[in-house]
Amino acid sequence: MTETSEARAGFVAIVGAPNVGKSTLVNKFVGAKVSIVSPKVQTTRTRVLGICMVDATQLIFVDTPGIFAPRRRLDRAMVAAAWSGAADADEVLVVGDAEAGLDGDARVIVERLKAAGRKAILAINKVDAVKKPRLLALAAAFDRSGVFTDTFMISALTGDGVADLKAFLADHMPRGPWLFPEDQISDMPERLCAAEITREQLYLQLRQELPYAAAVETADWQEKDDGSVRIEQVIYVEKNSQKAIVVGSKGSRIKALGEAARKQLEAIFGRRVHLFLVVKVKPKWGDDPARYRDLGLDFGA
Numbered sequence: 620m621t622e623t624s625e626a627r628a629g630f631v632a633i634v635g636a637p638n639v640g641k642s643t644l645v646n647k648f649v650g651a652k653v654s655i656v657s658p659k660v661q662t663t664r665t666r667v668l669g670i671c672m673v674d675a676t677q678l679i680f681v682d683t684p685g686i687f688a689p690r691r692r693l694d695r696a697m698v699a700a701a702w703s704g705a706a707d708a709d710e711v712l713v714v715g716d717a718e719a720g721l722d723g724d725a726r727v728i729v730e731r732l733k734a735a736g737r738k739a740i741l742a743i744n745k746v747d748a749v750k751k752p753r754l755l756a757l758a759a760a761f762d763r764s765g766v767f768t769d770t771f772m773i774s775a776l777t778g779d780g781v782a783d784l785k786a787f788l789a790d791h792m793p794r795g796p797w798l799f800p801e802d803q804i805s806d807m808p809e810r811l812c813a814a815e816i817t818r819e820q821l822y823l824q825l826r827q828e829l830p831y832a833a834a835v836e837t838a839d840w841q842e843k844d845d846g847s848v849r850i851e852q853v854i855y856v857e858k859n860s861q862k863a864i865v866v867g868s869k870g871s872r873i874k875a876l877g878e879a880a881r882k883q884l885e886a887i888f889g890r891r892v893h894l895f896l897v898v899k900v901k902p903k904w905g906d907d908p909a910r911y912r913d914l915g916l917d918f919g920a
């Protein structure tokens with residue numbers, strides 16, 4: 620399709636505390652699963668772009684890692700990536716959590732935007748989970764900060780209000796040519812996407828047992844003649860005890876992880892997938908500069 624003078628394109632940085640529903644919202648905007656959704660906080664380590672078209676407008680969503688008080692180096696790098704994404708964006712969309720309210724994390728975000736003189740759009744998410752009077756009080760509390768030009772009440776889960784918000788964002792993008800092919804929904808290379816899917820299963824299936832000490836890498840990717848793909852992944856953990864958890868008794872856990880991840884991958888790639896998982900112990904992988912480059916993060920942050 621050729622572009623017309625109507626064409627618009629821009630970046631929307633999605634900023635919010637962990638667990639407010641940023642990934643769910645991006646997935647709803649885009650209409651496909653591109654970002655990792657998990658009940659466990661802080662699982663988005665990579666800046667994931669979701670891209671969608673609204674008529675002749677291309678909206679590019681930068682799903683930022685949760686903004687919180689960074690302790691470890693990896694956390695600091697994530698926070699730096701999140702804020703630089705916000706600074707470069709055409710619009711900043713702050714996602715608030717109707718259940719959590721204007722809590723500590725939300726206040727930090729609002730204060731930081733205020734200090735930067737940055738205006739933002741507010742989406743109060745999870746309206747399905749709370750009563751109306753609470754929503755109005757919350758909207759008023761956010762509004763007092765003076766940071767927000769517009770406020771939307773949405774449910775990323777049910778889709779309530781999401782279409783209005785999407786249309787509004789599209790109207791506010793600058794005129795200009797599209798920055799990605801029209802049919803592209805994510806700039807995540809397939810290998811990275813595949814690793815994210817497996818990592819999501821790690822979080823979903825192991826929760827408390829395995830903290831943030833695991834990383835997944837796609838080590839090999841082979842296209843087969845029958846149209847299927849053979850994917851080999853390495854799950855890195857920091858200790859032998861963690862390896863034992865991931866493998867499970869008689870390999871039961873890694874089998875379940877592999878099966879669940881494979882199903883997701885087949886759904887996303889629309890083809891048969893042969894997935895092979897191995898677990899390796901790599902002490903202090905969280906301090907390896909190469910890993911930061913792989914994730915598009917700044918080691919020195």
Ligand code: GDP
Pocket residue numbers: 635636637638639640641642643644655656657658660661662663685744745746747748773774775776777
């Ligand atoms: P992120 O950390 O901000 O990316 O949050 P996620 O998108 O991973 O969502 C965190 C949790 O909140 C998940 O369990 C979601 O299912 C849930 N969630 C997201 N949006 C909504 C919503 O609109 N309503 C309700 N009730 N739950 C939601």
Ligand code: MG
Pocket residue numbers: 641642643655656657662663
């Ligand atoms: Mg997320």
